[in-house]
Amino acid sequence: MADPVLAQLAALKTAPIAALKARWRELFDTEPPPYNRRFLEHRLGYRIQELAYGGLNPETVERLDALADELDGKLSRRRRIENRPISGTRLIREWKGVEHQVTVRDEGFEYQGRPYKSLSAIARAITGTRWNGLVFFGLKNQKGAA
Numbered sequence: 001m002a003d004p005v006l007a008q009l010a011a012l013k014t015a016p017i018a019a020l021k022a023r024w025r026e027l028f029d030t031e032p033p034p035y036n037r038r039f040l041e042h043r044l045g046y047r048i049q050e051l052a053y054g055g056l057n058p059e060t061v062e063r064l065d066a067l068a069d070e071l072d073g074k075l076s077r078r079r080r081i082e083n084r085p086i087s088g089t090r091l092i093r094e095w096k097g098v099e100h101q102v103t104v105r106d107e108g109f110e111y112q113g114r115p116y117k118s119l120s121a122i123a124r125a126i127t128g129t130r131w132n133g134l135v136f137f138g139l140k141n142q143k144g145a146a
Contacts, residue, residue, distance in 0.1 A: 005052045012041045020044060027051070091119075091137045095126050102137065 012020065020040045024032035027047045032040060056064075085091065089104040102122055103110045111122045119133020127136075134140035 005048060008048050009045050012044055085139065091139075093126075093137050100126055 012023075015023070017037055017040075020037065021032040023044055024030075024040060027044065055061075085104045087104050087106050091102040091104065093100050093102075100111070100122075102116075102119070105115070109116045109119060109122060111125065116122050116125075119137055119139075120131060121133070123131035123133045123136035132140070
């Protein structure tokens with residue numbers, strides 16, 4: 001007799017996307033996220049196995065949460081320091097023949113006399129489309145190098 005868990009996992013590869021989304025609703029009791037097919041397959045596969053064989057033990061979950069909190073705090077501080085220009089810096093960007101000036105503040109940015117939390121929000125206000133603010137203002141190239 002074939003393993004029912006393996007059969008369920010194999011069926012994910014050939015199931016239509018609508019069936020994957022229906023399975024997501026069944027297993028997670030939420031609407032599926034707007035991610036690609038591969039993400040849905042992988043996450044559903046994990047969930048099927050988790051329900052069949054059990055998930056992580058509580059001590060492991062607690063330890064992972066503590067490590068994530070520690071890492072998040074360190075990375076967030078480091079990213080802010082590495083990617084953020086010094087307060088008072090004026091960023092200038094020409095867009096469609098118009099010069100736009102942004103001033104870096106201790107907490108956020110100022111553009112046209114209004115406070116913004118991110119350069120990306122300012123880039124969106126200027127262009128009407130989503131941009132990575134660091135890329136838009138030339139602080140980082142599109143491949144991620146500063």
